Amino acid sequence: xxxxxxxxxxxxxxxxxxxxxxxxxxxxxxxxxxxxxxxxxxxxxxxxxxxxxxxxxxxxxxxxxxxxxxxxxxxxxxxxxxxxxxxxxxxxxxxxxxxxxxxxxxxxxxxxxxxxxxxxxxxxxxxxxxxxxxxxxxxxxxxxxxxxxxxxxxxxxxxxxxxxxxxxxxxxxxxxxxxxxxxxxxxxxxxxxxxxxxxxxxxxxxxxxxxxxxxxxxxxxxxxxxxxxxxxxxxxxxxxxxxxxxxxxxxxxxxxxxxxxxxxxxxxxxxxxxxxxxxxxx
Numbered sequence: 367x368x369x370x371x372x373x374x375x376x377x378x379x380x381x382x383x384x385x386x387x388x389x390x391x392x393x394x395x396x397x398x399x400x401x402x403x404x405x406x407x408x409x410x411x412x413x414x415x416x417x418x419x420x421x422x423x424x425x426x427x428x429x430x431x432x433x434x435x436x437x438x439x440x441x442x443x444x445x446x447x448x449x450x451x452x453x454x455x456x457x458x459x460x461x462x463x464x465x466x467x468x469x470x471x472x473x474x475x476x477x478x479x480x481x482x483x484x485x486x487x488x489x490x491x492x493x494x495x496x497x498x499x500x501x502x503x504x505x506x507x508x509x510x511x512x513x514x515x516x517x518x519x520x521x522x523x524x525x526x527x528x529x530x531x532x533x534x535x536x537x538x539x540x541x542x543x544x545x546x547x548x549x550x551x552x553x554x555x556x557x558x559x560x561x562x563x564x565x566x567x568x569x570x571x572x573x574x575x576x577x578x579x580x581x582x583x584x585x586x587x588x589x590x591x592x593x594x595x596x597x598x599x600x601x602x603x604x605x606x607x608x609x610x611x612x613x614x615x616x617x618x619x620x621x622x623x624x625x626x627x628x629x630x631x632x633x634x635x636x637x638x639x640x641x642x643x644x645x646x647x648x
Contacts, residue, residue, distance in 0.1 A: 503545060503549065504545070504546075504549075504564075505538075505542055505545070507531075507533050507538050507539065507541075507542040508542035508543075508545050508546055509566065510531050510532070510533065511527060511531055511533070511539075511542050511543060511546065512546055512551055512552070512557060512561055512564060512565050513565050513566050513567075513568040514527060514530050514531045514568060515527065515552065515555055515556065515557050515561075515565075516557040516561060516562050516565035516568070517565065517567070517568035517570065518530055518568060518570045520570070520643065521555065522555065523555070524539075524555075525629075525630035525641065526641075526643060527555065528629070528630070529576055529580070529630075529631075529641060529643045529644075530570070530571065530576070530643065532579055532580075532583075534629060535629070535630070546561065551564055573596070573643060573644055573645055573646050574646060576643050576644055577592070577593070577596050577644050580592065580631070580644075581593060584625070585622070585625070587611075587613060587618055587619065587621075587622035588622040588623075588625045588626055590611045590612065590613070591607060591611050591613075591619075591622050591623060591626060591632075592626060592631055592632075592640060592644065593611075594607055594610045594611050595607070595626075595631075595632060595638065595639065595640035595644070596640050596644045596645060596646070598610075598639075599639070599645050600637070600639075601633075601636075601637030601638055601639035602637055602638055603636065603637055603638070604623075604636070604638065607623075607638055623638075626640075631644065
């Protein structure tokens with residue numbers, strides 16, 4: 367069979383050459399791995415090449431002999447043919463890749479997506495009401511002081527509040543009073559309407575209850591001195607107090623008496639007396 371020299375056949379020849387080159391390249395890759403996708407690609411290239419050859423032969427068979435002589439293509443024509451075919455092959459390969467990746471929803475240029483568990487939404491913080499805020503800040507000491515000041519009319523001074531509540535006039539005592547005032551539950555040593563609403567019921571202790579409570583909390587020597595004073599409303603001298611309590615007038619005696627005076631359980635003058643809240647005559 368002769369060779370056609372028309373531009374159609376020459377273009378088909380260029381196409382066949384390019385396809386053949388791609389087939390050879392693909393066959394070279396199979397020699398190492400032989401994956402199924404490459405086999406499919408080679409079969410597709412082979413089928414296309416056979417189709418081009420068949421079209422070329424059929425076209426040549428219909429032409430007169432004088433038109434079968436080869437006419438060389440210009441370099442510009444060859445470049446255009448090869449560029450068009452190469453772009454077609456690239457577009458086809460890109461469509462195949464897009465079809466494959468389309469199942470995962472990814473793109474070929476996308477980096478791997480790291481799946482992380484979404485954090486649970488944080489509910490907005492509930493703002494406490496005034497009463498809830500007060501309840502959350504009241505200590506046991508503050509609550510007791512508020513109860514006493516609301517229900518016991520004898521608590522008119524810090525010393526009386528201390529004796530009736532069972533809390534010594536120290537750091538926690540003063541801090542509790544400051545907290546109550548800051549929360550608007552106290553004005554001075556009087557409960558406000560809000561404080562009275564917040565106060566719990568209170569059973570006011572009598573002198574005997576006050577005496578028993580504090581004698582259990584005090585050390586042995588101060589407790590004995592306090593009991594002696596509670597039994598002597600008119601007061602006693604220093605020497606008589608030591609004798610009645612069974613203590614010599616020594617350093618331990620003086621320390622115990624100073625402890626009572628620091629708590630306002632005894633006066634600082636003479637004769638020595640205890641606070642009226644410890645006297646059964648009150």
